[in-house]
Amino acid sequence: MIRSRGLNPRAREALYGYGFVMIWIVGFVIFTLAPLVQTFFYSLNQVTVSATGINLDYVKWDNYTRALFTDPTFVELLIEYAIETLVSVPIILIFSIIIALFLNLKFRFKGFFRTIFFLPVVITSGPVIQELTAQGATSAPGIAISGAVAEFLAELPRYLRNPVEYLLTSFILILWFSGVQILIYLSSLQKIDQSTYEAAAIDGASAWEAFWKITLPSLSTTTIITAVYTIITLSHFSENKVIKYIYGQTYAVEGGIGYSSAMSFLYFIVLVLLLAVVYLLLNLRARQELR
Amino acid sequence: MKLLRRDSLKSLFLGNRTQYGLIFNVMLYLLLIAIGFVYLYPLLFMFVTSMKSPEDLLNPMVQWIPTEFYTGNYLKAFRVLDYPTTLASSILISVVPSAIQTVVCSVVGYGLARYRFWGKNLTFILILATFIIPAQNTVIPQMLTYRNYGLLGNIFSLILPAMLGQGYKSAIFILIFYQTFLSLPKVLEEAARLDGASDVKIFVQIALPAAIPSYIISIIFSTVWYWNETFLTVIFLEGGLQSLPMQLSKFVQAYENLYPPGTVNIFDRLNEAVKLSGTFLNILPLLLMYFVLQKWFVESVERTGITGE
Numbered sequence: 001m002i003r004s005r006g007l008n009p010r011a012r013e014a015l016y017g018y019g020f021v022m023i024w025i026v027g028f029v030i031f032t033l034a035p036l037v038q039t040f041f042y043s044l045n046q047v048t049v050s051a052t053g054i055n056l057d058y059v060k061w062d063n064y065t066r067a068l069f070t071d072p073t074f075v076e077l078l079i080e081y082a083i084e085t086l087v088s089v090p091i092i093l094i095f096s097i098i099i100a101l102f103l104n105l106k107f108r109f110k111g112f113f114r115t116i117f118f119l120p121v122v123i124t125s126g127p128v129i130q131e132l133t134a135q136g137a138t139s140a141p142g143i144a145i146s147g148a149v150a151e152f153l154a155e156l157p158r159y160l161r162n163p164v165e166y167l168l169t170s171f172i173l174i175l176w177f178s179g180v181q182i183l184i185y186l187s188s189l190q191k192i193d194q195s196t197y198e199a200a201a202i203d204g205a206s207a208w209e210a211f212w213k214i215t216l217p218s219l220s221t222t223t224i225i226t227a228v229y230t231i232i233t234l235s236h237f238s239e240n241k242v243i244k245y246i247y248g249q250t251y252a253v254e255g256g257i258g259y260s261s262a263m264s265f266l267y268f269i270v271l272v273l274l275l276a277v278v279y280l281l282l283n284l285r286a287r288q289e290l291r
Numbered sequence: 292m293k294l295l296r297r298d299s300l301k302s303l304f305l306g307n308r309t310q311y312g313l314i315f316n317v318m319l320y321l322l323l324i325a326i327g328f329v330y331l332y333p334l335l336f337m338f339v340t341s342m343k344s345p346e347d348l349l350n351p352m353v354q355w356i357p358t359e360f361y362t363g364n365y366l367k368a369f370r371v372l373d374y375p376t377t378l379a380s381s382i383l384i385s386v387v388p389s390a391i392q393t394v395v396c397s398v399v400g401y402g403l404a405r406y407r408f409w410g411k412n413l414t415f416i417l418i419l420a421t422f423i424i425p426a427q428n429t430v431i432p433q434m435l436t437y438r439n440y441g442l443l444g445n446i447f448s449l450i451l452p453a454m455l456g457q458g459y460k461s462a463i464f465i466l467i468f469y470q471t472f473l474s475l476p477k478v479l480e481e482a483a484r485l486d487g488a489s490d491v492k493i494f495v496q497i498a499l500p501a502a503i504p505s506y507i508i509s510i511i512f513s514t515v516w517y518w519n520e521t522f523l524t525v526i527f528l529e530g531g532l533q534s535l536p537m538q539l540s541k542f543v544q545a546y547e548n549l550y551p552p553g554t555v556n557i558f559d560r561l562n563e564a565v566k567l568s569g570t571f572l573n574i575l576p577l578l579l580m581y582f583v584l585q586k587w588f589v590e591s592v593e594r595t596g597i598t599g600e
Contacts (some may be wrong), residue, residue, distance in 0.1 A: 018408055031452045
């Protein structure tokens with residue numbers, strides 16, 4: 001206090017601000033920035049871990065070219081991941097909006113249904129999902145792969161078949177990622193001014209028109225947030241095939257830390273690209289709607 | 292008279308301006324129940340299967356209602372998971388880091404909400420970046436460092452990042468507290484400052500008590516996320532503490548250690564009912580917590596205002 005009395009208020013405020021935030025900045029440097037740079041450094045090396053320590057052998061971009069051009073599975077998994085994410089995101093968002101619209105109505109036992117739709121957020125962990133998928137519990141009841149469906153799938157080209165198969169076998173699982181999104185939509189539905197609807201009704205708008213002209217445009221900012229959240233959650237989920245592959249390669253003889261680090265960075269780049277594409281698309285739409 | 296009755300009948304079925312009609316209500320409940328059933332289907336399937344005896348599993352007639360009340364699967368899964376020990380360590384590695392993380396994130400969130408300083412926007416961008424960067428981009432150097440210091444398998448490997456605001460999904464909690472403190476009125480804090488209270492004292496005695504709901508929400512969400520996290524825990528706790536999800540992921544191996552396949556009779560072999568009993572035991576503590584605290588969970592978004600505006 002004595003020292004800060006001499007400072008002007010602006011500098012004093014900044015000083016205390018840094019005081020509060022400093023712990024995070026230190027943590028960021030130690031636990032995020034340094035390991036990130038270190039991982040990038042590893043990705044340019046052939047890394048071997050022995051009892052005496054870590055041996056590095058500088059190989060330039062070899063790990064990257066190997067992942068992109070030599071490894072038969074990595075690029076395939078990466079493309080599969082990108083397609084599956086792009087398929088899942090609209091499903092999750094549309095489902096969340098529908099459920100949020102339902103829960104925004106006035107009826108009894110609303111709390112009960114809200115509890116149900118949020119439940120998966122609490123129990124979703126990698127091993128649990130893996131167990132449920134393995135027992136076939138996550139495919140939509142009734143449309144589990146039957147002979148006819150399998151035949152239809154066999155006709156499709158590979159890159160189309162995988163996402164469709166994924167949709168059929170993991171349909172409920174995809175919906176299970178909607179919990180937080182439903183709540184976010186619900187709270188922004190409740191923020192829409194009710195008088196807008198009344199004014200529209202007086203002007204003769206039907207509920208259908210009101211939905212497309214008032215409700216949906218009001219949700220456009222929220223949709224950007226939920227879309228970004230959804231992509232990140234899906235991409236960080238520990239059952240994600242790319243993540244599992246990278247993890248497996250870390251300890252594999254033919255892989256190693258250098259190689260898996262390179263793949264981690266490629267995966268990160270694809271994730272950022274996905275985020276950018278979805279963000280730009282939705283932002284464009286949001287602007288058009290505002291106009 | 293007749294006209295009146297027709298009107299009231301009409302409003303009973305089709306609704307009027309103040310309430311929905313019967314037809315609408317019935318449709319609404321039917322739809323919600325149908326969607327709710329599909330949504331919870333994996334859980335129902337898991338529970339029913341876990342109660343089936345080996346005979347019921349083989350009997351194609353038994354779909355939803357087992358013929359007897361059979362708890363054998365649970366007894367086996369209980370032993371395979373080494374339930375009491377694993378449960379205790381699961382609670383330890385989820386509650387302790389999340390409590391620490393919550394306190395640290397609240398301090399950081401307060402600093403961001405109440406003070407103006409150079410580089411604040413950059414800090415925000417970096418906080419969002421930590422949310423986007425996948426764990427595998429930072430985890431290996433950390434793991435190697437922990438190994439050097441002998442912290443691998445120790446709970447400190449989870450506590451240390453949490454202590455410095457880099458715990459699991461820290462960015463979300465910082466944003467929650469940022470929103471919370473931003474929405475609290477500043478008047479009280481300014482009055483206390485005029486009375487000569489120090490900044491730390493203002494935070495601890497005035498801002499913190501007003502933000503208690505956010506603390507509760509952060510701790511329970513963080514606990515749930517730490518509990519369900521397996522990527523970090525598998526790497527950092529290697530050879531040390533074993534959480535329930537970790538134990539579940541090597542269920543087959545653990546089962547065969549207890550009940551070697553060659554030596555047990557056919558009904559004691561590992562089947563899906565035992566596996567699903569293990570899965571159910573795994574989520575049971577979370578389910579209990581959820582139903583006790585469900586108000587805090589489902590009202591979290593409204594209470595903390597984390598929708599971004």
